[in-house]
Amino acid sequence: MPAYADTSTWQDNETSGYAAFNNFLEQYPRYSDLKTFEAEYAPYANGENFTWSSINGGLLTQNDTVDDSTEANLDVQYLLALGYPVPIHAYSIGGRGPIVPDLDQPNATTAQNEPYLDFLTYILAQPDDELPHTLTTSYGEDEQSVPLAYRKTVCTYTDGCNPQRRYDTLSPA
Numbered sequence: 001m002p003a004y005a006d007t008s009t010w011q012d013n014e015t016s017g018y019a020a021f022n023n024f025l026e027q028y029p030r031y032s033d034l035k036t037f038e039a040e041y042a043p044y045a046n047g048e049n050f051t052w053s054s055i056n057g058g059l060l061t062q063n064d065t066v067d068d069s070t071e072a073n074l075d076v077q078y079l080l081a082l083g084y085p086v087p088i089h090a091y092s093i094g095g096r097g098p099i100v101p102d103l104d105q106p107n108a109t110t111a112q113n114e115p116y117l118d119f120l121t122y123i124l125a126q127p128d129d130e131l132p133h134t135l136t137t138s139y140g141e142d143e144q145s146v147p148l149a150y151r152k153t154v155c156t157y158t159d160g161c162n163p164q165r166r167y168d169t170l171s172p173a
Contacts, residue, residue, distance in 0.1 A: 018087040019079050020132035023072035024114040024139055028061045029090050030069055037077045045080050050088040056118045058092030075138055089132060093119045102145050113146060114139045120157040 023029060031049060038046050052060050072090070079088050097113035105111050123131070143151070 017133035018089050019083050019134040019136070020089040020091060021072075021075040021079060021136045021138075022091040022093055022119050023058070023075065024093050024119075025071075025096075025112055026059075026061075026064075027072040028059065028064070028069050028092065029072040029076040030062055032062070033069070033073045034076055034080065037073075038080070041077075042081050042084065045084040048080055048084065048088075050076055050080075050090050052090040052092055055091055055093045055122045056115060057094035059094065060090070060092050071138060075136065079134075079136065083134070086134075091119060091123070093122075097141075098147050098150050099145050100147050102142060104142055105145055111145075113141055116154050117150065117157070120154065124157065 029050065029052075034049065038048065054060070076088060076090065079086075093115055095115045095118060096111055097115045097117065099105060099108050099111040099113045101108055101111075105113070123135070
């Protein structure tokens with residue numbers, strides 16, 4: 001039987017800490033959109049909300065009609081629908097990650113790479129008792145657009161390096 005099937009160690013949602021997500025690239029979860037989502041798809045969570053923290057100057061703009069917030073709204077809505085009544089926290093990260101220009105993003109001044117390392121540096125500096133019990137992100141990069149040194153650093157922070165992988169075969173830093 002898989003370890004996750006042993007429910008004797010599961011905590012109930014009301015006492016298990018909090019769930020968090022990060023948002024990048026001027027994608028801001030909106031309270032009004034969450035309220036609409038609750039009314040239509042999650043009436044059992046009506047009135048729930050989220051807290052947030054700013055990292056590297058990240059904002060939580062609520063009335064912007066220029067920047068799209070689809071990704072950030074999707075994250076908070078999924079967390080609410082699947083984790084209710086676990087409290088939800090958003091980390092809004094400002095800035096951009098470094099880039100190796102490619103066909104998809106040929107101009108470094110308009111690049112859309114997320115500053116993952118800024119987020120990881122912040123979150124890993126927090127005391128264990130202040131960390132979320134669940135953390136999700138739904139952003140990603142074309143691997144060749146991320147400088148090799150940055151990839152290795154992020155990989156080291158997340159302990160996600162596969163020792164069988166040959167980084168020197170990827171795009172140059």
